Amino acid sequence: MEQSEKQALESARVRLLKAAGILFYNNxxxxxxxxxxxxxxxxxxxSLYNNFASKADLVNQYLQAxxxxxxxxxxxxxxxxxxPQQKVLAVFDAYQDxxxxxxERGFRGCGLLNAAAELTTGDVGRQAVRHHKExxxxxxxxxxxxxxxxxxxxxxxxxxxxxxxxxxxARAGLEGSSVLVVEARRMAxxxxxxx
Numbered sequence: 001m002e003q004s005e006k007q008a009l010e011s012a013r014v015r016l017l018k019a020a021g022i023l024f025y026n027n028x029x030x031x032x033x034x035x036x037x038x039x040x041x042x043x044x045x046x047s048l049y050n051n052f053a054s055k056a057d058l059v060n061q062y063l064q065a066x067x068x069x070x071x072x073x074x075x076x077x078x079x080x081x082x083x084p085q086q087k088v089l090a091v092f093d094a095y096q097d098x099x100x101x102x103x104e105r106g107f108r109g110c111g112l113l114n115a116a117a118e119l120t121t122g123d124v125g126r127q128a129v130r131h132h133k134e135x136x137x138x139x140x141x142x143x144x145x146x147x148x149x150x151x152x153x154x155x156x157x158x159x160x161x162x163x164x165x166x167x168x169x170a171r172a173g174l175e176g177s178s179v180l181v182v183e184a185r186r187m188a189x190x191x192x193x194x195x
Contacts, residue, residue: 013051015041020062026105029059029118056125059115063128066111070132073097074139084146085192088161091140092185095165099178109173113166137162147195161188 019040023032034055038045052058077090077097099107108114116129141158148154168184 012041012043012047015043016048016051016058017061017065020058021065021111022104024059024062024115025103025108025111029115059119059125060128063112063115063125063132066115067128067132067135070094070098070136084143085189087143087146088140088192089185089189091136091143091161092165092181092188095169096178096181096185099169099172099181106176107173107178108176110166110169113170114173133162133166136165147192157191161191164188 016037020032020037023036023040026032027036034045034048037058038048041047048058052061074091074094077093078087081087081090098110101107112129112132116126119125137158140161141155144154144158144161145151148157164184164187165181168180172178172180
């Protein structure tokens with residue numbers, strides 16, 4: 001394959017993922033058909049099947065992209081953090097950044113959880129979402145273990161903060177605003193002050 005053909009395929013792949021991401025977030029996975037994705041991406045339907053084995057494959061790639069997107073937000077925030085407390089709060093800040101992104105139809109909550117709600121039990125996409133949530137909790141636990149010598153206690157607090165964060169994101173999605181994520185950050189900060 002020549003370089004120009006490879007670039008054209010990569011470009012179509014990127015356009016398809018971007019279009020799918022917008023439409024899946026706006027309308028849900030089940031509410032978004034292949035025709036809408038290829039139309040929005042401005043590519044032929046054949047391009048979709050040249051880049052993805054199926055709609056399920058496209059969904060899984062979308063979920064991976066959402067995970068990578070959040071990791072990028074977190075990486076930017078944690079690079080500014082100096083103390084372990086600031087590193088914990090960087091997780092909340094990354095979720096706030098996610099909530100304040102420029103969504104076409106406004107913020108509707110965590111795109112990963114929204115997708116998981118549409119997928120059947122045992123679907124590989126649900127496993128990808130679970131992996132993301134477990135990784136966020138592990139990040140919290142790693143930062144908390146710098147503050148708490150007892151690993152079991154650090155893990156419990158990380159789980160509590162993960163639950164606080166998820167609840168805040170769910171409510172923020174209902175309200176279409178990051179206000180509750182900011183409030184959850186304040187609660188987490190108060191918890192950290194007791195250590």
